[in-house]
Amino acid sequence: MSTSHAEHDHGHGSANGDHVPHVLPFKVYIATFATLLFLTVVTVAASYVDIGHTGNLIVALLIATIKASVVALIFMHLKWDHKFHGIIFVSALLFLAVFIGITMSDTEFRGEAEAIEAKNPVDLKDPFKAQRTGDIAIPKEAAAPAAAGSAAPAAGSAAPAAVPAKH
Amino acid sequence: MANTATVDELGHSPEVRGKNYLNQTAGVWSWLTTVDHKRIGIMYLVSVLVGFGLGGIFALLVRLELLTAKKTIMDATQYNQAFTLHGAAMVFLFIIPSIPASLGNFFLPLMIGAKDVAFPRLNLLSLYLFWIGAIFMLAAIVTGGVDTGWTFYVPYASGVSTTSVISATFGVFVMGFSSILTGLNFIVTLHKLRAPGMSWYRMPLFLWSLYATSIIQVLATPVLGITLLLLIFERAFHIGIFDPTLGGDPVLFQHFFWFYSHPAVYIMILPGMGVATEILTTHSKRRVFGYKAIAFSSVAIALVSFLVWGHHMFVSGQSELSSAIFSFLTFFVAIPSGVKMFNWLGTLWGGSIRFTVPMLYGIAFLFLFAIGGLTGLFLGTLSVDLHLHDTYFVVAHFHYVMMGSTAIAFFGGLHHWWPKMTGKMYDEKLARVGFALTFIGFNWTFFTQFILGTRGMPRRYYNYLDQFQPLHAFSTYGSWVLGTGFLITFICLARSLKSGAPAPANPWDSATLEWQTQSPPITENFEKAPIVTLDAYERPAEETA
Numbered sequence: 188m189s190t191s192h193a194e195h196d197h198g199h200g201s202a203n204g205d206h207v208p209h210v211l212p213f214k215v216y217i218a219t220f221a222t223l224l225f226l227t228v229v230t231v232a233a234s235y236v237d238i239g240h241t242g243n244l245i246v247a248l249l250i251a252t253i254k255a256s257v258v259a260l261i262f263m264h265l266k267w268d269h270k271f272h273g274i275i276f277v278s279a280l281l282f283l284a285v286f287i288g289i290t291m292s293d294t295e296f297r298g299e300a301e302a303i304e305a306k307n308p309v310d311l312k313d314p315f316k317a318q319r320t321g322d323i324a325i326p327k328e329a330a331a332p333a334a335a336g337s338a339a340p341a342a343g344s345a346a347p348a349a350v351p352a353k354h
Numbered sequence: 355m356a357n358t359a360t361v362d363e364l365g366h367s368p369e370v371r372g373k374n375y376l377n378q379t380a381g382v383w384s385w386l387t388t389v390d391h392k393r394i395g396i397m398y399l400v401s402v403l404v405g406f407g408l409g410g411i412f413a414l415l416v417r418l419e420l421l422t423a424k425k426t427i428m429d430a431t432q433y434n435q436a437f438t439l440h441g442a443a444m445v446f447l448f449i450i451p452s453i454p455a456s457l458g459n460f461f462l463p464l465m466i467g468a469k470d471v472a473f474p475r476l477n478l479l480s481l482y483l484f485w486i487g488a489i490f491m492l493a494a495i496v497t498g499g500v501d502t503g504w505t506f507y508v509p510y511a512s513g514v515s516t517t518s519v520i521s522a523t524f525g526v527f528v529m530g531f532s533s534i535l536t537g538l539n540f541i542v543t544l545h546k547l548r549a550p551g552m553s554w555y556r557m558p559l560f561l562w563s564l565y566a567t568s569i570i571q572v573l574a575t576p577v578l579g580i581t582l583l584l585l586i587f588e589r590a591f592h593i594g595i596f597d598p599t600l601g602g603d604p605v606l607f608q609h610f611f612w613f614y615s616h617p618a619v620y621i622m623i624l625p626g627m628g629v630a631t632e633i634l635t636t637h638s639k640r641r642v643f644g645y646k647a648i649a650f651s652s653v654a655i656a657l658v659s660f661l662v663w664g665h666h667m668f669v670s671g672q673s674e675l676s677s678a679i680f681s682f683l684t685f686f687v688a689i690p691s692g693v694k695m696f697n698w699l700g701t702l703w704g705g706s707i708r709f710t711v712p713m714l715y716g717i718a719f720l721f722l723f724a725i726g727g728l729t730g731l732f733l734g735t736l737s738v739d740l741h742l743h744d745t746y747f748v749v750a751h752f753h754y755v756m757m758g759s760t761a762i763a764f765f766g767g768l769h770h771w772w773p774k775m776t777g778k779m780y781d782e783k784l785a786r787v788g789f790a791l792t793f794i795g796f797n798w799t800f801f802t803q804f805i806l807g808t809r810g811m812p813r814r815y816y817n818y819l820d821q822f823q824p825l826h827a828f829s830t831y832g833s834w835v836l837g838t839g840f841l842i843t844f845i846c847l848a849r850s851l852k853s854g855a856p857a858p859a860n861p862w863d864s865a866t867l868e869w870q871t872q873s874p875p876i877t878e879n880f881e882k883a884p885i886v887t888l889d890a891y892e893r894p895a896e897e898t899a
Contacts, residue, residue, distance in 0.1 A: 282573055285660060289679065290609045293664070296673035297605075 209264050219261045226254050370881055374777065374874040389474035390877055394481050395460030396775065399768075401484065402456055403844075405447025406761075410837065412440035417799070417833040419816075423823045430816040434501035435517065437814060441504030446526050447488055449756055450618060452764050453625035454571075455484070455536055458564050460775060462540060464868035464875060465558050467549025467884040472542040476535050483532035490525030494518035503814065505615070508596040508607045512588040520589060523582045530575045530582075533621075537571030540564055549867075551886030555649070558866045558890055559642060562649040563628025566656035570617045570624075574660070578614035581607065605670050612663035620659040622756055624652055626719070626763030627694055633716035633766050634698055636864040638705030641891040644697035651690035658686050668739045677736055684734035691727050695720070710862065711785040715766025718793050719759055726754030729804070744814075747807025753800045765792070765843065772847065773857030777874040780850035788846055791839030798832025865891045 230250045234243065260266040265273050375392045385393055415436045419426045428436065459477065463470050471477050494500050500522045502511040511519050544565050548557070584595050585607070594600025596607040635642045642648060664672060664680030698720060707713065729751040733739050742748060773779055802825050807813075811822045818826070860869040871880050888894070 279573070282660060286577070286613050289661070289664070289676070290606070290613075292679055293605065293609065293672040293676035294603070296675045297671065298673070300674045 209267050211261070211264075215261065219257055222257055223254055226250050226257075370872075370876050373876055374872065375877045376777070376874055378877045387478075389470070389478055391459050391463050391471050391474065391477060392775075392875065392877075392879075394477050395456050395458075397481055398451060398459055398484070399456035399775075401481075401488070402448050402452045405443055405488070406452075409440050409443035409448055410840065412436050412443060414833060414837055416440055417830040420818075420826045421830045423818050423820050423826075425817075431501060432499075433816045434814075435499035438500045438503050439495055442491065442500065442522060442526070444756070445504055445618075445622075446529055447491065449622045449760055450533060451484060451529075451536075452622075452760070453629060453767065454540070454564055454567055454621075455480075455532075457629065457764070457767050457771060458540065458567075458625060459536070461771060461868050462543060462561060462564060463547065464871065464879055465561055465866055466544065466547060466552050467867050467880065467886065468543065468547040469878050469880075471539045472546055473539050477539055480532040480535035480539070483535070484529055487525045487527070487529030487532060490521050490528060492525075494522035494525065497521065505611060506582070506585060507611075508585065508588070508602075508604050509598065512585055512597050513592075513599070520586050523585055527579050527582045527586075530579045533571045534575045537568035537575075540568040541572065544568075549884050549886055552867075555646065556886055556888075556890045559631040559645065559648050559652075560625075560628035563624045563631070563652045566652040567621050567624045569653075569656050570621050570659060574614045574617040574621075577610060578618075581610035581614065584610070605667065605672055608667050608670050608672075609663070612666045613660075616663040616666065617656075617659040619752075619755070620655055622760045623723075624655060626760040627652065627723075629763040629767035629770070630698065630716050630719045630723075631701075632866070633712045633719075633763075633770050634701050635891055636770070636862050636866075637710050637713035637716065638702050638707045639863065640701055640705035641865075642697070643700030643703070644693070645890060647693050648697050651693040654690040655687065658683070658690070662687060662734075665734050665739070668736055669743045681734060681736035681739075685731065687734075688727070688731055695724065695727075711780075711782060711789060712766050712770035712862070714786065714789050714793075715762055715769060718789070719763050719766060722754055722758030722762060722796070725801075726751060726759055729754065742807060744812055745807035746803040746811045746813055749813050750800045750803035750807060753803070758796055758800070762792075762796075765789075768847070770862070771868075772850070773861050774868060774873045774875070776851060776854070777857050778850045778854030779857050779861065780846050780854055784842060784846040784849075788839050788843035791835055791842060793839075795832050795834070795836030795839050799829050799836055800832075802829040802832065865893050 230247060233246045233250065237243070238246070259276060265276060375390055379388075385397065388394065415428070416433070419428050419433050419436070459471070494517075498516075498518045500515075500519055501517045502515050502519060506519065506523055511523075544557070544561060587593050588595050588597055588600070588602070592600060594602045596602040596604050598604060631642060631648060662680055662684045664676050665684045668677050668681070729747070733742060733748060733751060769780070769785060806822060806825050806829070809822070809825075811818060811825075857873040859872050861873075862869070867884060867886070868875075870884065
């Protein structure tokens with residue numbers, strides 16, 4: 188399909204920046220449509236092959252990425268457009284990746300501090316004891332009695348042994 | 355700039371003198387159907403000032419209620435609605451569109467020597483969308499108010515509140531489109547319609563700040579749109595997305611919301627920084643020190659703004675890993691902000707400083723932004739924020755940034771460009787009184803709240819401990835001084851429309867292009883297309899010197 192677009196190399200990015208409409212042969216659109224349909228069938232077929240949760244996910248995302256690329260490059264004409272527009276398009280994907288990626292640093296690791304605190308409950312009468320026992324600088328032998336002490340708060344203490352997490 | 359070979363001192367021949375964009379055509383219909391960026395800017399200006407007045411009334415009501423530790427003038431439900439509507443009106447009806455949509459619309463084409471923005475009809479559409487969104491918000495106020503806080507946090511907003519949440523959020527959703535269209539229009543205009551010779555590095559820095567703002571508007575606002583739509587769907591159809599009782603994740607809402615709303619903070623402050631730059635350079639008669647540093651720091655702020663949203667969520671239950679990452683990234687915002695601050699001071703150094711009214715606002719901006727920005731570092735520090743979160747310290751901090759910096763810059767810009775927009779000079783003495791009361795009242799009201807916050811006064815509380823009452827009362831008295839200052843400013847500007855002296859083309863002896871046409875400008879902006887031959891802020895005299 189690229190052979191029929193020699194003129195577009197001149198049409199886009201002219202000195203005055205005017206946009207020249209870009210027309211593709213009808214058969215290219217049909218071929219693209221057929222490709223997308225075929226890849227949809229592949230997606231469904233791949234879901235019946237069990238290669239593990241992560242494996243299936245990667246395959247499905249890979250096929251979806253190819254489909255999205257075909258749409259962007261051909262239907263959206265980015266293949267023949269200014270490089271600058273390609274950069275804009277990729278930047279948008281980058282922002283999406285930042286949004287989802289950093290959000291996952293929350294959703295995938297939420298509550299870990301609570302788990303650690305639950306293992307080392309705080310003695311309100313000596314609130315820093317549990318932290319000291321968790322300090323890797325303290326030799327294990329020295330820390331062991333203190334850890335036992337913090338796990339079993341002093342009898343007769345009215346205060347709860349563990350305080351709820353800050354959140 | 356007088357940096358045009360084809361434009362004379364006033365830029366006009368006798369045929370067009372006396373004609374301007376205000377008197378070219380007459381009647382309400384000519385305004386409602388105009389595609390002139392200047393008229394659209396003026397209509398935006400009036401709209402955002404109405405929004406400011408509305409938000410201001412709610413602010414005064416909130417402060418009045420907090421005069422005493424128990425009930426003063428309203429019950430708890432009304433109080434919740436008052437602070438919500440204060441926040442929502444100020445953020446969505448005033449601050450976000452304030453500088454870009456009013457001053458930006460008016461001056462962006464003038465400053466690059468263009469006749470209009472790239473898509474004039476789209477510009478008018480964005481104004482109509484803004485009005486439609488505002489109507490939905492006003493409808494929410496009339497039909498039961500909103501009591502969720504301007505952040506619409508779930509699950510309260512999606513399932514508990516009985517107020518008009520859908521109407522308010524839909525209004526914000528529609529206004530988001532207005533914001534996107536304006537941003538898109540500005541980006542295309544700056545890329546495509548700069549006058550011959552107006553290279554990127556010859557543009558006034560206000561335009562660089564508008565460019566950075568537009569990038570954020572286009573990239574971030576759609577996320578707010580999606581978030582609010584999901585909220586509406588959950589509230590209306592009980593689709594579980596954010597509400598934990600429906601299987602949703604409420605912290606996810608905060609991620610969605612702040613991914614827009616933190617960059618939106620820079621939508622609010624970046625144009626203010628741009629206005630301050632124009633004021634400081636013009637009224638100190640000195641070229642901007644560190645032009646490229648200021649220009650690129652605007653873009654840097656825009657990019658970093660997308661990486662720090664989680665610092666609003668340190669106590670939300672997000673993972674400790676996330677909090678540490680966001681706290682670390684937040685400090686990067688300080689670098690371009692510091693670059694700007696030192697370059698502004700460098701611009702003033704050795705300048706011929708004139709304490710005109712716009713300059714007073716410009717200098718006030720420097721003071722207030724320094725306080726607002728530095729206290730932001732306190733709150734960005736994870737360990738400190740755990741104590742200060744949801745206290746009046748946060749309230750004071752963001753008022754120093756939003757009100758003390760953006761609103762002060764907006765009013766500075768309004769005084770700076772008022773002669774160009776209206777063709778009238780205002781009463782300098784009265785404007786100084788208005789400024790002085792605003793500046794004193796602002797610090798009186800909000801510095802007090804820093805102290806309240808560090809002493810543990812939580813924000814959004816209707817009743818509070820008696821020990822906080824004296825400081826609350828003190829803050830409320832300050833709000834009355836602040837309100838009086840704004841009232842005098844409005845009276846001053848309104849009076850100038852009727853009885854102000856005619857404004858010359860360039861009353862401040864500015865070097866930028868918008869002053870090289872008559873005041874107010876003709877509909878086409880310039881009689882002949884300007885050709886730019888000098889650098890930004892460069893004067894012809896410097897060239898010959």
